Every structure is written in structure tokens, then in C-alpha cells.
Amino acid sequence: MNGLGLCDERNTMLTTTFAFDLDRSNIVEGRRLEVAKEDKSAPGRPSRVRLADVAAAVGVSRSTASLVQRDSPLVSDATREKVLAAFDEMGYVYNRAASSLRSDKTGLVGVVVTTIGNPFFAEVVDGIESTLAGTGHTAILGQHSESVDSQTDLLNRFMEAGVDGVIITAASGSTASSFKRLLNAGVATVFCVRRVESLAVNYVGADAETAAVDLTRHVLSKNTPSTIAFIGGSSKSSPYKARISGLRAVAAENDFAVDDIVELPGMVSRAAAYEVSKEFFERSPAYPVAVFSYNDVVALGVYAAARELGLRIGRDVLVTGFDDIEAARYEQPPLTTVNLGAKQIGETAARVLNEIAGGNEQPVEHIIPTSLQIRRSCGSGERFEDKGVNHG
Secondary structure, three states: OOOEEEEOOOOOEEEEOOOOOOOOEEEEOOEEEEOOOEOOOOOOOEOOOOHHHHHHHHOOOHHHHHHHHOOOOOOOHHHHHHHHHHHHHHOOOOOHHHHHHHHOOOOEEEEEEOOOOOHHHHHHHHHHHHHHHHHOOEEEEEEOOOOHHHHHHHHHHHHHOOOOEEEEOOOOOOOHHHHHHHHHOOOEEEEEOOOOOOOOOEEEEEOHHHHHHHHHHHHHHHOOOOEEEEEOEOOOOHHHHHHHHHHHHHHHHOOOOHHHEEEEOEOOOHHHHHHHHHHHHHHOOOOOEEEEEOOHHHHHHHHHHHHHOOOOEOOOEEEEOOEOOHHHHHOOOOOEEEEOOHHHHHHHHHHHHHHHHOOOOOOOEEEEOEEEEEOOOOOOOOOOOOEEEEEO
């Protein structure tokens, strides 16, 4: 992402781009380009170079310089090169704020995720940004860390900044009323990864329940654990509900009662998962046990606890994850998990947002195909290769 990330005490993050003036006197094509004199009202601070200043220095009209700025084909290559060189030499920076006043568009898209510390969301944001780049938009990023209040604060600040649209992964515990102001304001919005009950909106995500069914069937077809545990995640979030629902359905098919499944929801972090897993393992009456982790980050915490207690992953402890982050493949043993198509989710969400801006007002839903990555953390899988099973 272009720019610098700034955090404040309200646990939010915004992305801001800073431009720095270059030398105030340079030469282009033998013509001396004089950068505007310092603003006397702000000692030591040069005034901003205007488009008209560049045009005058190069010897073209302001409208011609504007055409170059907009990459218009109506300008000759020779003129374009001179104007672009002058932009660089004089330190000209496009005044997006002034342009937004004229067009009622800022070119900014607010992106809200749970936490950028989770590699899954880093991939989602990568997909969003790579797609927005082709539409002339810039993403400003915020994280709510599962706080509905922080989420509300972020959305309010984005609206105050005049964003053209919002792509959001809702905080756990969000309700339809959490987004009433945003939607009533007519801001183009796409929800991704998590659904919000009773809210008919644009949505992009994966079929987590079907993926959980496939994952559980794979584990229980190869093993007969004494106990099944589901560790990590907020029980209020739609992914948690979908994943535990898939797990329960298959467990019931294999004669496990609902009470046989130990649910240990909690913070989605390696440290929290380590503590919860260690306590669970220490009181487990028999092995092997199957641990279905909310995601791969949680699974890595499970690994740490098992190793500390001398338990063998893939034999004493059968571990699975969700998301298929890079670390999952290179852990020892490699982690069996589900690839949810994080980057594709981001790319699709950005495309949907662009369609909304183009006038498509009917809510749309896109379900991204998932892929089961069978490795060696649950007693099966290839030693050096993944076996990807696609589900679209």
C-alpha cells in the first residue's frame, strides 16, 4: 500500500500519503523551471506547486497539462514527456482534495478488517488493492480488533473523509443496526468473509460450512480420536458458526454426541491458543485427540502446546486449521487446512464495489471456491506435496 500507516489510541489505522517538495529550482529541456516562492504565512514551508505553474514553465496551456495528468491520448508524445518531466522536477502533486470538490468523488475506498496481524487478511487486502489500482482508487485501511465501537468509529471517520465506498469484514457481535448510518448514507458497501444476520447486502466470502464438512470427514475417515475439540474464534462470528456446524454434522455421522465436542472459543492468536490447548491436553484422559482449530494462527498455538508436552502431532494430536496461510505449509509437520481463496475474496470484493459505483444497485453475492489441503498434521498426507481437493 502506498503511504504511511498511522495508529491512534482508539485502535484504528488509517493510511495517509505524504508528498515532499523537491528543489525549488531545476532545469528541463534547457528551460529554467521556477518553483513557487515560499508562502510567507508559513515560514520555512514552500507553497504547493500548482498545475498552472507547471503549464507556464513548460509553455503549454493548463488544459493541456490537465490532459497529460489524466493520461489523455489527445496529447502528443513529445508534449507529454515534457509535462511529465516537469511534474517530477517541480514536485507537482495532484490535488485530490480540490478535484473531489469538483467531482464529488475522492478516489478513496475504506477497507475495514479484523486485524492486519492475521496473514489471511493481509492476503484479502492485497487482492483489494491490486484490483483498486486499476480503477484509480486508493485504499485506506482500518482494523477493529473485534470491537464494535472501534468499527463504528472507523466507519464514521471514513464517511467524514468522503470515501467513495467501503469494503468491510464485520466485527463479531455486529448487528444490522451497526451499519444503519453507513447504509442510509448511500455509501457503496461490500461485506466480505463474514455475514451479518438479517442484512441484505453485497457479500463476498467462502462456503465455510461445506469446507468444514469436508475437512472433518477427511480426519474422521482416517482416525478415531477419543475426544474432539474446536479451539479459538468468537462464537458470535458467522465463520465460527459455520465451521462448528460442519464439524458437528460429520461428528454425528460418526457417532460422536454433541457433548463429545469440546468448544473452546477465544482470542484468535497463537499465544491464546497455546494456553487453552495446553490446559486441554493436560486434562485429556486418552489419546489421540482431534483439534479443529478456528484458523491456522490458532493451529500454530496448538502445535506449540503439544510440543511442549511431548505430544506427537499427527499421532497423539490430530490438528487442522483454516485459511492456508504460508506458514501452514512450512510447519513440521505441514498443517492440513482449508484454502479459502483470501486474495480472490479481496479481488472480487473490489470488483463488486466498482460495479456498484457504476450503477448496479441490486445486492449480489459471490461464493469463492475452497480447497482442502491435505498434509501430515492429522495422520495422513504426502510428505512433500499437498493434495488439493477443490470445492466450488
